[in-house]
Amino acid sequence: EDQVTQSPEALRLQEGESSSLNCSYTVSGLRGLFWYRQDPGKGPEFLFTLYSAGEEKEKERLKATLTKKESFLHITAPKPEDSATYLCAVRKAAGNKLTFGGGTRVLVKP
Amino acid sequence: DGGITQSPKYLFRKEGQNVTLSCEQNLNHDAMYWYRQDPGQGLRLIYYSQIVNDFQKGDIAEGYSVSREKKESFPLTVTSAQKNPTAFYLCASRDRGGTGELFFGEGSRLTVL
Numbered sequence: 001e002d003q004v005t006q007s008p009e010a011l012r013l014q015e016g017e018s019s020s021l022n023c024s025y026t027v028s029g030l031r032g033l034f035w036y037r038q039d040p041g042k043g044p045e046f047l048f049t050l051y052s053a054g055e056e057k058e059k060e061r062l063k064a065t066l067t068k069k070e071s072f073l074h075i076t077a078p079k080p081e082d083s084a085t086y087l088c089a090v091r092k093a094a095g096n097k098l099t100f101g102g103g104t105r106v107l108v109k110p
Numbered sequence: 111d112g113g114i115t116q117s118p119k120y121l122f123r124k125e126g127q128n129v130t131l132s133c134e135q136n137l138n139h140d141a142m143y144w145y146r147q148d149p150g151q152g153l154r155l156i157y158y159s160q161i162v163n164d165f166q167k168g169d170i171a172e173g174y175s176v177s178r179e180k181k182e183s184f185p186l187t188v189t190s191a192q193k194n195p196t197a198f199y200l201c202a203s204r205d206r207g208g209t210g211e212l213f214f215g216e217g218s219r220l221t222v223l
Binding site for chain 2: 105
């Protein structure tokens, strides 16, 4: 059974304090690992897709990396507007659905 | 603008009543999905559909039903058999020929009184 575990569950940061979120996964043949951002009461917003170990993608203050067992979302010099829940999901080979982790709630204080 | 529209945004129902949540997309995507999200938790798959007139159960399908009569529409019915229906419901779609990511609507929050 596919499993996705995100840690920590919650993260409080000071503005400018860089940190990393972890997404550990178990899947039979990874077809893609996805990162989403979700604001309270809203639908998730797509950030990145990673396909193979060693791959990295960046968008503004966010950088996602992938290994064979986990992915990291690095937040560099965060701002209060980066406060959100970050969700990780995996899609397995020959699969048509995404399995999500429980998310990491990030709060960036000014 | 292309996107996914869910309605209503907020819905209240009494115990024992069925309720239908609407999901419409104009992205020309073949695949559509329904997820449930409980407070402080991730998303759990209820049902999904790859093409019109076909759909599959997800991980928590009991107490729910769907139909896919049109490519643009994938309504979800929460039946009285669903024991704990209060939740945030999210509809999504995917381009089967694309890079695999899901595009989500803004969600519908159902509260059972």
